[in-house]
C-alpha cells in the first residue's frame with residue numbers, strides 16, 4: 001500500500017452516523033445513470049450495495065458479457081469500478097459526500113463471466129476531509145477466496161463539486177427530476 005493511503009497518526013477511527021441505514025438495508029442507486037449502480041445504464045454494473053455493521057457495506061456484482069476484457073473474463077478496469085463503487089457507498093454510513101482521490105487495486109484471481117463478485121468495504125480511518133477505506137471482492141460465495149482488493153482515499157466534498165463540474169445538460173436534468181427522492185439522492189447523500 002502506498003504511503004498516501006496510510007492514515008496519519010492523528011487520524012481517528014470512523015464513526016457510524018446515527019441515521020445510517022440499518023445493517024442489511026439496500027442502499028439503492030445514488031444516480032440512475034451511474035455506471036456502477038444505476039438502473040439506467042444497460043451495460044453498467046448494476047451493483048447492489050447494502051449497509052453493513054459499523055462503517056461498512058456489502059455489495060454484489062454479476063459479471064456479464066458486457067464486462068469482458070479477455071474472452072470470458074472480466075476486464076480489470078471494470079473490477080476496479082466495482083471496488084470503487086462499493087467504497088463510494090460507504091458515504092451512506094458516514095452520511096458525507098465523498099469522491100475517490102486515490103484507488104490502489106490488487107488483482108489476485110481471474111474473474112470469469114457469470115461470476116457473482118461478493119464485495120465488502122469498510123472505512124478504516126478519517127482525518128479531516130480524508131476518508132481511508134479498504135475493500136475486497138470474493139468469488140464462489142461471500143466467504144470465498146479474494147479475487148480483487150483495494151485500498152482507497154476518498155475526499156469529502158460539497159454538493160457544489162458536482163454542480164460546478166458536471167456537464168450542464170446532465171446536472172439540469174438531474175435537478176429537474178420530478179421525483180424528489182431521486183433528485184435528492186443524486187445531489188445529496190442525505191435524501
Ligand SMILES: CCCCCCCCCCCCCCCC(=O)SCCNC(=O)CCNC(=O)[C@H](O)C(C)(C)COP(=O)(O)OP(=O)(O)OC[C@H]1O[C@@H](n2cnc3c(N)ncnc32)[C@H](O)[C@@H]1OP(=O)(O)O
Nearest residue numbers: 004030031084085088099100101102130155162174186187
Ligand atoms: C449528477 C451526479 C451527482 C452525484 C451525487 C453524489 C453522490 C455521491 C457520489 C458518489 C459517487 C460514487 C462513485 C464512486 C466514486 C467515484 O468514482 S468519484 C469520481 C472519481 N473521482 C473524482 O472525480 C475526483 C477528482 N478529484 C478532485 O475533484 C479533487 O482532486 C479532490 C479529490 C476533490 C481533492 O481536491 P480538493 O477538494 O481541492 O482537496 P485537496 O486540498 O487537494 O485535498 C484534500 C486532502 O486530500 C489529499 N489528497 C487529495 N487527493 C489525493 C490523492 N490522489 N492521493 C493522496 N492524497 C490526496 C490532499 O493531500 C489533502 O490532504 P491534507 O493536505 O488535507 O492532509
